[in-house]
Amino acid sequence: MAAVMAVESGQSRLRPFSCELGLLSRPDGRATFLQGVTPSVLAGLYGPVEAKISKELPDRAALEVLLRPKVGLPGVLERSREQLLRQTCEAVVLGALHPRTAITLVLQVLSDASLLSCCLNAACMALLDAGLPLAALFCGVTCALQPDGSVLLDPTARQEQEARAILTFAIGSSERKVLMATTKGSCSVEEMQQCLAAAQGAADTIFQFYRDSVRRRYCKS
Amino acid sequence: TVEPLEYYRRFLKENCRPDGRELGEFRTTTVNIGSITTADGSALVKLGNTTVICGVKAELAAPAADSANKGYIVPNVELPSLCAERFRSGPPGEEAQAASQFIADVIENSQMIVKEDLCIANGKLAWVLYCDIICLDYDGNLLDASVFALLAALKNVQLPLVTINEETGLSEVNLKQKNPLLIRKHPVATSFAVFDDTLLIVDPTAEEEDLATGTVTIVTDEEGRLCSVHKPGGSPLTGAKLQDCITRAITRHKEVKKLIDKVIKSITPK
Numbered sequence: 001m002a003a004v005m006a007v008e009s010g011q012s013r014l015r016p017f018s019c020e021l022g023l024l025s026r027p028d029g030r031a032t033f034l035q036g037v038t039p040s041v042l043a044g045l046y047g048p049v050e051a052k053i054s055k056e057l058p059d060r061a062a063l064e065v066l067l068r069p070k071v072g073l074p075g076v077l078e079r080s081r082e083q084l085l086r087q088t089c090e091a092v093v094l095g096a097l098h099p100r101t102a103i104t105l106v107l108q109v110l111s112d113a114s115l116l117s118c119c120l121n122a123a124c125m126a127l128l129d130a131g132l133p134l135a136a137l138f139c140g141v142t143c144a145l146q147p148d149g150s151v152l153l154d155p156t157a158r159q160e161q162e163a164r165a166i167l168t169f170a171i172g173s174s175e176r177k178v179l180m181a182t183t184k185g186s187c188s189v190e191e192m193q194q195c196l197a198a199a200q201g202a203a204d205t206i207f208q209f210y211r212d213s214v215r216r217r218y219c220k221s
Numbered sequence: 222t223v224e225p226l227e228y229y230r231r232f233l234k235e236n237c238r239p240d241g242r243e244l245g246e247f248r249t250t251t252v253n254i255g256s257i258t259t260a261d262g263s264a265l266v267k268l269g270n271t272t273v274i275c276g277v278k279a280e281l282a283a284p285a286a287d288s289a290n291k292g293y294i295v296p297n298v299e300l301p302s303l304c305a306e307r308f309r310s311g312p313p314g315e316e317a318q319a320a321s322q323f324i325a326d327v328i329e330n331s332q333m334i335v336k337e338d339l340c341i342a343n344g345k346l347a348w349v350l351y352c353d354i355i356c357l358d359y360d361g362n363l364l365d366a367s368v369f370a371l372l373a374a375l376k377n378v379q380l381p382l383v384t385i386n387e388e389t390g391l392s393e394v395n396l397k398q399k400n401p402l403l404i405r406k407h408p409v410a411t412s413f414a415v416f417d418d419t420l421l422i423v424d425p426t427a428e429e430e431d432l433a434t435g436t437v438t439i440v441t442d443e444e445g446r447l448c449s450v451h452k453p454g455g456s457p458l459t460g461a462k463l464q465d466c467i468t469r470a471i472t473r474h475k476e477v478k479k480l481i482d483k484v485i486k487s488i489t490p491k
Contacts, residue, residue, distance in 0.1 A: 080322035083315055087454025091435070136457075167450070177457030181437075186330050186446045189467050196460050 014154045014202055017209070019121075021129050021217045027106075029130025033122035036156065040111045040118045043126035047103030060095035061103050067119065068108045081116060085123055088170050088180045092124075094133040103132070112157065116168045116182070117142040121206065128214060137173040138180075139206040141199035142166060145187055151198045167195045171203040226432055233420055240269075240426070245469060247424045250477070252369065254377045254484050262378030262402075266370040268424065270360035275370035277352050277378050281392065284340060284347040292339020292347035296324040298354045298367060305359035305427065320363060323451060324354065327368055327440055331408040331448035334375065338403050342385050346392055350378070361427040364438050364451075368410040373481055378402040406442045409477045410449075411470035413437045418456040423469060437463070439470035443478060 017035045024030040029045035048061050055062045065086040067078045074082075089105065105126060107119050120140025127134060144155035144163035152159060160166060165185030172179045178196065187195075222228045232239050242248070248269030257263035260276035267273075284291055298320040302310040313321070328334065339348040352374065354367045379399040385392050414425035414433035425433060435455020440448040447467065452458070 076318045076322050079315055079318040083319045084453045087435075089454070091454050091456060170454075172457040174457070175459070177459050178452065178463060179457050180454050181450045181452040181463075183447065183450045184326065184330060186332070186442070186448045188446055189464070192447055192450060192467075193460060193464065196463070200460075 014205060015156070017121075019125055019209075019213050021125065021213065027126075027130075029126040029128070029132070031122050031125035031129055032110075033118055033125060035115065035118045035121075035154065040109070040115070041122040042108040042110055043122040044106045044108075045103065045126040045130045045132075046106075047130070048098040048101035048132075049103075051100060051102035055102060056100050057095075059099055061093070061098040061101045063090050063093060063095065064102065064104045065089065065123070066104065066106045068106070070109045070112065081119065084116070084180055084182060085119060088120065088138060089123060089127065091179055092134050092136050092138055092172070093127065094135055097133050115142055116140060117154070117170075120168075120170050120180070125210065125213075128210065129217075135174075137207060137210060138170045139173075139203050139210070140168060140170050140180075141202050141206070142168045143195035143199055145185070145191055145195065149191070151191075151195050153198055153202050165191070167192065167199075169196060169199040171200055173203075173207055176200045176203055225428070229416070229429070229432055233416060233422070238422065238429075242424075244420070244422045247473065247476075248426075250369070250480060252373050252480060252484055254373050254488055260374075261380065262374045262376070264370050264373030264377060266366050266373065268360075268362055268366045268369075269426065270358055271356075271362055271366050272358040273354060273356050273363070273366040273370045275352060275354045275367070275374040277350055277374045279378065279380055280349045280351065281341075281346055281383065282349045284344060288336075289344035290340045291336040293349040294325075294328055294334060294336065294339075294352065295349065296328060296352040296354065296371065297321055298324060298356070298363075300356050300359065300363075304356045308359070316363075319453075320354075320367060323364060323438075323449075324352075324367060324371060327408055327410070327449055328371075331406045331440065331442055333372070333404055333406045333408055334402065335405060341383050341392075346383065346385065348380065350375075359427060361425045361430045362412050365410045365412050365424065368408060368440065369477060369481075372404075372407060372409070373484070375402060376404055376481065376485060406448075407474075407478060407481075408440045408442050408448045409470075409474040410438055410440045411466070411473040413439075413466050413469075415456045415458065421462065421466065423473075437466055439466050441467070441470050441474050443474065445471050445474075 020032040027044035117140030144152045145165040165187040170180035251267045253265040262277040300317040382395040382398040415435040438451040
C-alpha cells in the first residue's frame with residue numbers, strides 16, 4: 001500500500017516534500033522521496049541477507065550503499081557520497097544484531113538536482129520501511145548561505161548556484177546531534193553555527209513527517 | 222595488544238595516549254619542499270609515520286568551451302598497496318576516491334588558486350595542473366597530510382613564461398623566465414577522531430582511526446574562515462563539540478603556516 005502525503009512549508013521554510021513507501025515490490029525496504037515538485041530519489045534496501053565471504057564481518061552486518069546518478073555511470077562524486085551515506089547509516093543501524101550478514105541500500109537519483117539531503121531522507125525512510133533495528137533516526141537538511149548572509153533552508157537548484165556556501169547536515173533524532181556534515185564554499189564560524197541551528201530546527205518537521213507517513217502506511221484506509 | 226579498545230580507554234582516562242601524546246597534540250610534522258626535481262613543484266610531508274608526497278606537473282591545454290578564461294586543476298590521491306596492507310593494487314578504492322574528491326572540494330571551496338590565473342590566452346591556451354598526491358606510509362590522518370603536501374607543493378610551483386607568437390599563432394615557452402604561482406589562500410586541515418561517542422582526539426593514527434567511532438576534518442584558512450567541515454557519518458556530535466574542533470583547527474593553522482613560511486624562507490636563494 002502506498003502512502004503519500006505532503007507537508008506544507010511552515011515557518012521553517014522547507015519546501016513541501018512527500019514520500020511514497022512500498023512503490024517497488026522486490027526490495028525489503030523501499031521509499032521514494034520527493035522534495036519540491038519532481039521525484040528525486042528512489043531507494044531500495046535488501047537485507048539482512050547472507051553476505052559474500054569476502055565482505056562478511058564477524059561482529060556486525062556489512063552495509064553497502066550504491067548511489068546511481070540520473071544519467072551515466074557513477075563517478076568519483078558518487079563514490080564519495082556513497083561513503084558519506086554508508087557511514088551515516090552505519091551510525092544508526094544496530095548491525096551487531098545481525099552479524100555476518102549484508103545489507104545493501106540502492107539509491108537511484110531521478111531528478112537533475114541530486115541534493116544529498118534528499119538521498120539521506122530516502123535512505124532513512126528505506127531503513128524504516130525495512131523494519132531494521134535502528135538506534136535513532138536521522139534526516140538530511142541542506143542550508144544555503146545567500147550573498148547577503150541570510151540562511152535559506154532547502155534551496156532549489158537555482159538558489160544553490162547563487163549561494164555563497166552550501167552546508168548539508170544529517171541530524172540524529174536523539175538530542176538533535178550532528179551525524180554528518182559537509183560543506184561547499186567557505187563561510188565564517190558564526191555562519192556555520194547559524195546554519196546548524198536552522199537545520200536542527202527544521203529536523204523536527206521532518207521527523208514529524210516520517211512519523212505521519214509511516215502511520216499512514218500501516219493504518220487501513 | 223589483546224584488548225586494544227580497553228587498552229586505549231585506560232590511557233584516555235588519564236588524558237594521554239599510548240604514544241605519549243596528549244589528546245590535543247599533533248605528531249611531529251616535517252615538510253621537505255622541492256624533493257622531486259622533475260616535477261614543477263613538489264613536497265614531502267610527514268606526520269609521525271604517515272608520509273605523503275605531492276608532485277605538481279603543469280601542462281598546456283585549450284580551455285573548455287564554456288569557461289574560456291579558466292585553467293584546470295586535477296588533484297588525484299593514490300593509495301598504493303605499498304602504504305598499508307589493507308589496500309590492494311588496481312583501480313583506486315573507495316577511500317582513495319573519497320580523498321580525491323575531498324581535495325578537489327578544498328581547492329574549490331578555499332579558492333586557494335583562482336582558475337582564471339591559470340589562463341594564458343583567452344579561449345586558446347591555459348595551464349593544467351596535475352596534482353598527484355601519493356601516500357607512501359599510511360599511519361592515519363591521510364587528509365591532513367595530503368592537504369598540507371598539496372599546499373606546500375603548490376607554493377613551490379614555478380611556471381615558465383608562455384607567450385603566443387602573433388604571426389604564427391603558436392605558443393612559445395621561455396624556460397629561462399619562471400614565475401611562482403599565486404596562492405591566494407592557505408587552507409590547512411585538522412582531523413579528529415571521536416572515541417566512545419564523546420572524546421575528541423587530534424591527529425589519529427591508523428590504529429586510533431580503526432578503533433574510533435567517527436572522524437571529523439575541519440579546513441580553515443588564514444582569516445579563520447571555514448573552507449570545509451567534513452564529518453562523514455559516525456558518532457553524533459553536538460554543535461558545541463564542533464566548535465571545540467574549529468577552535469583547535471584555527472590554532473593548528475597558525476602552527477602550520479609558521480612551519481611552511483620557515484621552510485620556504487630557508488630554500489629561497491638570497
